[in-house]
Amino acid sequence: MPRTERQFKDIRELKRSQIMDSALHLFAQKGFDSTSINMIAKRAGISKGLIYNYFESKEDLITILIHNGFDKFFTEFDPNNDGVLTDLEFEHFIDKTFEVLKSNLHFWKLYFMVMAQPQVLKLVEKKLMELIIPLLTILSEYYTSKGIENPMAYARFFGAMIDGVCLNYIVDPENFPVEEIKQIIKNKFI
Amino acid sequence: MPRTERQFKDIRELKRSQIMDSALHLFAQKGFDSTSINMIAKRAGISKGLIYNYFESKEDLITILIHNGFDKFFTEFDPNNDGVLTDLEFEHFIDKTFEVLKSNLHFWKLYFMVMAQPQVLKLVEKKLMELIIPLLTILSEYYTSKGIENPMAYARFFGAMIDGVCLNYIVDPENFPVEEIKQIIKNKFI
Amino acid sequence: MPRTERQFKDIRELKRSQIMDSALHLFAQKGFDSTSINMIAKRAGISKGLIYNYFESKEDLITILIHNGFDKFFTEFDPNNDGVLTDLEFEHFIDKTFEVLKSNLHFWKLYFMVMAQPQVLKLVEKKLMELIIPLLTILSEYYTSKGIENPMAYARFFGAMIDGVCLNYIVDPENFPVEEIKQIIKNKFI
């Protein structure tokens, strides 16, 4: 009996996600250029050629990987965007950030790889902006509501700081005192 | 008659620094793997082969570049390390950091490339640790003197935050409100 | 639909042996260093890159070529190794040696190239010893059975003499009186 269309779709999606898992892992571990298509295929348990059945190119693959990660990340923060962050929502936002950081180490490695590699950054710059700007806007509004004079600078500063903490955590997750730092942030920024 | 020793030395120093300039620029602009030895040579106005007269390998070249940058950077912060940072010294430290950041954009791009590329990070990890640990120690002592409970976490947080600010500045120097953020940092952390 | 496993195996075996033929020919004709991978590929009618699909490196290629030749050669001399060479077996051994020499000129050129090139010798020294020692042992036993006083020296001498004859034949196969010399050897050594 031939497979149903549904089954085909399931297989395709399974393969696709196997490839993406493999690629995410390897890119994060070894970097973009040092990871070959062959390695990704091997780790995914498929053949080299098949990857091109699911992705157009290596660049396409990393681009989709990053877009994907962004979407997952920002979806989590979909506050009922009625108006302005409350303090409670803000605290929740911070908690969530650290949660996501710890459970998606690979993706965050990729993210910083991207920020630091002009060649790769170009591929996702646009998307990154699309996502970050609303976030900065929300933060900025939060600070406005707190009566702060230069709310956008505050927002960008907050974002940068989070970046820095994530980066340091990623480079040395064993020793970076991430819990204490979360507390410090809460005390200082809420 | 051969050139005098002095002449040889001058030539070597000039060429070496031309190569390093060229390499720093290109690595920062395009990343490590995407910069070829050939491009470095062309930009330095010399032949490919000559680079190997001055550096053992491409890895050697970037390693030296980074060590160099580290040394330059940390030399600037040689406070009369008699004991503990005063508030004034701390403020000066922050000013200096931003000053150095703005005038060595290329190096700092390189620095974050390094942090984010496992393959390159390995080359300079040891040196990086050697330099960062004393810095963290000084910061930690500063926070101890302020009566803060968890000074090392504070120190690491401060370091991470600076990293994040630098990273954001580097990615988009035109629009990042670096001056305002410096003020925010001073207000919040001194 | 991918090729069957059988088809892949056939392709691989064919190509592999094409490459080895080409390499053997060229190494024997021009020497190891003077033969480029590109030349081997061209002569085999394939692309440079493909060679690395079959051999890890140029050194790997020559190593396998030599091991291969050794194995073929020594397999031919698998006398029913019950005990000691009879005179008849010894004569047969000599005949065989010359037969093999004449029909595998390329391999023997390679063999002497190896003996004379430290850099290549290192690659196959171990294997060479493994094969030669049993041969010398058999010869030594033969001479012992003949009541000769210093049988191992005799064995090594015999081996060396054969080497010399082969070497001279290889350098100038047209003019070297190999048949007459075979007779001389039989008269003198059996």
Add this chain to the structure above:
Amino acid sequence: MPRTERQFKDIRELKRSQIMDSALHLFAQKGFDSTSINMIAKRAGISKGLIYNYFESKEDLITILIHNGFDKFFTEFDPNNDGVLTDLEFEHFIDKTFEVLKSNLHFWKLYFMVMAQPQVLKLVEKKLMELIIPLLTILSEYYTSKGIENPMAYARFFGAMIDGVCLNYIVDPENFPVEEIKQIIKNKFI
């Protein structure tokens, strides 16, 4: 006071022989292609460029090296070539051969490298023939005088055998029983 012409000549000859020593040593140890002009210069304690003041090219250098060795070798065997080798002279010839072999290991390594490397052999083939033919002639005459039927085959065989013994000695001088073998040769061939 400027150097006299004689002094200049002495310096030139000294340098030249330093270069040749260095080259002989390295070629014998590492092979022709694996020895760079730079290594030769370093070992000779001079600069790379100076070598080209004494030799036209790397090929020229090895050619001269080999011609030189040949000349030295064959000069030693200058028997008062009045007519035919006596048995005593033949024994002396054998002794001399082994003596020369043991005291000029480097040269003999070079010699076999040459025999085995077509690319290098071409450079010295002509000279080699010029020297070997008279030697073979003398040997041939010796065997003629002994009433042997096929004296030239005998002569070539003897030459080949000596080659083989030398080759084996060179590859493993520690363990090759060269003295015993000399005796075997004397017993068998005089």
Add this chain to the structure above:
DNA sequence: TATGAATGAGCCTTCATTCAT
């Protein structure tokens, strides 16, 4: 859909040789 053989551009590196000084 799936395979892996095949290509070829491009990379890092070496090195004989030249040449200004």
Add this chain to the structure above:
DNA sequence: GATGAATGAAGGCTCATTCAT
């Protein structure tokens, strides 16, 4: 005579991508 900086061709090797099956 002497130096070593400089060149550039050539080599080994990798790898994204294509394609016949």
